[in-house]
Amino acid sequence: MVLENKTKKVLIMTIGTGANGEDIAHGLFFSIKDANPNLLVLIGSDKSFELTLPHLGKLIKNEGIDCEIIEKQIDEIDDFEKLHFKYSEFISELLKNGFALNKISVDYTSGTKAMSAALVSAAISKGVGSIIYVYGERGEGGRVKSGTERRNSLAPNKIFSDNILHKAIEHFNSYRFTTSVELINNFDIHPDYKEKSTLLVQLAKLFNLWDKFDFVGAVEVLKKIDINSLKIFELKEKFEKYYQPILFRLKIEQNSEEQLEDLVGNALRRSAEGKYDDAIARLYRALEMQGQIEFSRQFNCSTSDVNVDNIPEEFRDEVRSKYFDKKDNKIKIPLYGTFELLAVAGNKTGILFNEKWTEIQKLLSLRNRSILAHGNLPLNKKNFEDALKIVESFISLSQGDYAPIKFPELK
Numbered sequence: 001m002v003l004e005n006k007t008k009k010v011l012i013m014t015i016g017t018g019a020n021g022e023d024i025a026h027g028l029f030f031s032i033k034d035a036n037p038n039l040l041v042l043i044g045s046d047k048s049f050e051l052t053l054p055h056l057g058k059l060i061k062n063e064g065i066d067c068e069i070i071e072k073q074i075d076e077i078d079d080f081e082k083l084h085f086k087y088s089e090f091i092s093e094l095l096k097n098g099f100a101l102n103k104i105s106v107d108y109t110s111g112t113k114a115m116s117a118a119l120v121s122a123a124i125s126k127g128v129g130s131i132i133y134v135y136g137e138r139g140e141g142g143r144v145k146s147g148t149e150r151r152n153s154l155a156p157n158k159i160f161s162d163n164i165l166h167k168a169i170e171h172f173n174s175y176r177f178t179t180s181v182e183l184i185n186n187f188d189i190h191p192d193y194k195e196k197s198t199l200l201v202q203l204a205k206l207f208n209l210w211d212k213f214d215f216v217g218a219v220e221v222l223k224k225i226d227i228n229s230l231k232i233f234e235l236k237e238k239f240e241k242y243y244q245p246i247l248f249r250l251k252i253e254q255n256s257e258e259q260l261e262d263l264v265g266n267a268l269r270r271s272a273e274g275k276y277d278d279a280i281a282r283l284y285r286a287l288e289m290q291g292q293i294e295f296s297r298q299f300n301c302s303t304s305d306v307n308v309d310n311i312p313e314e315f316r317d318e319v320r321s322k323y324f325d326k327k328d329n330k331i332k333i334p335l336y337g338t339f340e341l342l343a344v345a346g347n348k349t350g351i352l353f354n355e356k357w358t359e360i361q362k363l364l365s366l367r368n369r370s371i372l373a374h375g376n377l378p379l380n381k382k383n384f385e386d387a388l389k390i391v392e393s394f395i396s397l398s399q400g401d402y403a404p405i406k407f408p409e410l411k
Contacts, residue, residue, distance in 0.1 A: 005098035008038035011132075012090065012104065014111030014119050015044030021051030024110050027134045028052075029059040031107045035132070036065070039099070041090065043072045043119075044111070052110075077111070083118030084125075091126045102157075102188070107132040124156045131156060161190035165197055169410045172200065175269050177208035199229050200410070207407050211266065215251040222247060233410050246405060255292045255302075257399060263289060264391065265405035271388075276379040277370045283384075283391045284367040287360070290395055291338040294349040303338050306331035312345060349398045356394055363390045 011032060018024035032040060042053070049071065060069075072090055076082050094104060106123040108116040108131065123131050131154045164187050171180035181204045189197045202225050209218040222244065230236040235243075249258045267282035292303050301307040306323070308316050308331060319341070323331045333341065342350025353360065366383050369375035396402045 003098055006100050006103075008099060008103060009035065010039045010041065010094060010099050010104045011035045011037035011107060012041040012043065012087075012119070012123075013107040013109075014115045015042050015048040015052050015056070016110035016112065016115070017048045017051045018110075021048075021053075022055040025052055025055035025059060027109055028056055028107070029063075031109065031132055031134050032056075032060065032065065032067075033063060035105055035107075037067050037105070039094075040067050040069045041072060041094075042069065043074060043087070043090070043115070045074060045077050048111070049073065074115075078114045080114045080118050080121075083114055084121050087119050087122035088126060091122060091128065101127055102129040104128040105130045105132055105153075107134070109134040124159060127156055127160055129157070130154065155190060157188060158190040158192060160187070161193040161197070164189065165193055165200070168197070168200055168204075172204050172207075173409050175207075175211065175273060175407070177204040177211065180204040181208075195229070196232055199225070199232055203233070203235075203408075203410075210247065210250075211269065211407075213262075213266075215247060218247055219251050233408070235408055235410075238408065243408075255289055255296065257293065257402075258405070260286055260289050260293065260395065260399075261403060262405045264388075264395070265407070267384075267388070268404055269407070271381070271384045274381075276381060276384045277372045279384050280363075280366055280370060280379055280387050281372050283387045284363065284373075287363065287391055287394065288335045288338075290349065290398055291335060291342065291353070294342055294347055294398070295333070295338050298342060298345055298347050303333045304330070306333060311341070315341065315344065352394065352397055356390075359390045360394070363387045 013028060013031070015028070016024055042049075042056075044052070053071075060067075074083070074086060076086075091104065095101065106119050106128055108119045110116075111119075120131055133152045133154075134150070164183060168180045168183045171177070171183065181201050184197045184201050202221060206218050206221040206225070209215075209221060227236060227239060230239050246258055246262075249256065250262060253259065263282050263286040267279040267286070270276075270279035270282065295301075295303050299306070299310040301310050306319065308319055311319055319331060319333070323333050323337060325332050339350045339353035343354050344350070363386075366379060366387050367373050369377045370379050371377070392402070
């Protein structure tokens with residue numbers, strides 16, 4: 001690899017014959033003069049080199065254009081597939097010699113239809129800097145008149161950027177937020193897609209942190225997002241009325257109804273990914289959290305640090321003896337004990353837990369079978385669906401209005 005080649009401009013051109021070679025040489029020369037390359041790669045057949053090259057060479061010499069010229073002779077001019085791979089080889093050779101993709105341009109103005117089409121397809125597949133076509137007033141034989149030439153340029157990078165953005169959105173909608181960010185950050189996005197891709201990276205980072213229960217980090221990312229820019233994905237109103245208020249509450253409040261709904265939403269996302277053990281573990285935690293929320297309301301203390309004076313007097317001795325933790329001298333009540341104490345205190349959630357005990361046992365059994373708990377058996381979609389029905393039914397009956405938090409699906 002020659003490092004000095006990295007900054008050099010390269011122009012690759014297909015050379016046709018026209019009527020006499022001279023008639024198309026002017027159009028090709030116009031493109032060469034306009035591009036001002038350091039290296040000019042001319043591709044053509046014996047006949048095109050014989051007829052056209054002398055006229056083109058004369059124009060280059062008379063104008064005093066100083067560039068290195070490489071001639072690539074081809075035998076096939078009508079087989080698109082062979083030409084595509086041949087041109088791709090030429091571009092690969094340039095890359096091996098240190099030339100940069102974004103400094104390579106191709107001009108498909110001249111040559112057979114197969115030659116031109118193959119050069120464009122090879123250029124797009126390799127991702128060169130630009131594709132050029134010279135046009136102007138047409139004269140005899142449909143060829144561009146000398147002196148009327150105009151240059152049309154297309155950046156394949158724009159085509160690739162559109163494709164990359166679509167793929168990144170697909171990853172986002174499948175909860176592969178990190179992949180979405182990496183895909184965009186590892187590609188030189190065209191300026192026309194910069195605003196949209198920048199916003200997508202911000203959203204992917206935000207929801208990646210949210211998905212991992214890092215609400216503090218998610219809020220910090222949210223603060224950097226221009227709320228008006230969310231119009232790009234038709235999310236401005238949804239953020240203002242739904243995601244932003246919920247996220248701020250999740251950051252501040254622990255064991256809240258929002259966190260409960262977020263847990264179930266998280267379980268649904270893990271299920272959509274086929275991670276049923278993870279999903280059921282989250283449902284179990286949601287059931288446990290429902291008990292903790294009600295316990296805090298009923299007894300004005302946490303299940304992880306019970307103030308025994310807040311417990312009905314007739315149960316205090318039993319609570320102390322069963323749940324006192326000698327390691328930190330705190331009273332900590334597990335899931336079943338939480339609901340049991342709620343039930344004897346007349347709390348409707350605790351009473352409902354007892355009424356639904358047969359169903360809830362199924363959820364506990366599924367969770368215990370999981371390798372993430374005490375078992376070795378992989379859980380499946382049917383297991384998750386059964387567990388979800390149990391938990392959603394219990395939460396709905398216990399707290400009334402309930403809806404799991406769903407992440408946005410970008411268009």
